[in-house]
Amino acid sequence: KQLPVRSPINSFLENEELSKPSTTIIYPKYEDLEPMEVDLDGLSKIISELTNENDWLEQFGAIEKLRRLNKYQNKIIVPLLPAVMDKLPTLVSNIKSGLSKHSLLFVKELFELKSENHRDEMTISILPCLLKESVNIKNFIALEAKQALKNISSTYSDSITFFLLNEIIVNTNMKITDNALTCLLHMIQNINSKDIKNIELKKL
Numbered sequence: 001k002q003l004p005v006r007s008p009i010n011s012f013l014e015n016e017e018l019s020k021p022s023t024t025i026i027y028p029k030y031e032d033l034e035p036m037e038v039d040l041d042g043l044s045k046i047i048s049e050l051t052n053e054n055d056w057l058e059q060f061g062a063i064e065k066l067r068r069l070n071k072y073q074n075k076i077i078v079p080l081l082p083a084v085m086d087k088l089p090t091l092v093s094n095i096k097s098g099l100s101k102h103s104l105l106f107v108k109e110l111f112e113l114k115s116e117n118h119r120d121e122m123t124i125s126i127l128p129c130l131l132k133e134s135v136n137i138k139n140f141i142a143l144e145a146k147q148a149l150k151n152i153s154s155t156y157s158d159s160i161t162f163f164l165l166n167e168i169i170v171n172t173n174m175k176i177t178d179n180a181l182t183c184l185l186h187m188i189q190n191i192n193s194k195d196i197k198n199i200e201l202k203k204l
Helices: 008-015 040-050 056-072 074-092 097-112 120-133 139-152 158-170 174-189 193-198
Strands: none
Touching: 040 056, 040 074, 056 074, 056 097, 074 097, 074 120, 097 120, 097 139, 120 139, 120 158, 120 174, 139 174, 158 174
16 A cells, blocks of 8 residues: 655654754755746735744745745845845744755845845845854754855945954854855955945045
8 A cells, every 4th residue: 555645844844853954854956946926915925924933834835935936036026025134034043944944045046146136234134144054053054054145245245345344353253253254255356346436435
């Protein structure tokens, strides 16, 4: 008799502590993300699911929807970004490692696009928790956080530069300081002539 096929997420819930990494949970690869149709009500529902702290599976599903929209219709999620970025630090730092990693995948992919829609104030709101997670004892979390930081620092920004400088000066965790310095150096390496012209002399 053929046994019923259980979903990977259900297996994860039944067999693993939510705070521990598990090979049974499936994070869709970027290349496997499929397009989706969504209207205004659907966008509102995604935010509602993302902020539902009583159901982490619903949050996990909302992140996957955001990843799909970011890949195929990234302009449609622009109005959602303030609400999404407001919630992301909590999700990235979540003790449920599955939710944390999936959130980091979204952040990494979001900034990989180098969109002009990523306002500096929203980016800076996520930087502290990315730096913190970059030294997470769970290596698979730390690696995703470092990749997200690398994508963020691939485009020069005055305000992000000064945030990183401040972090290097005042943070007492040497590993976080090292990662902030790596991020800063990567950003400096990506300065182009247009960026140089836009740098205000009073900030130098």
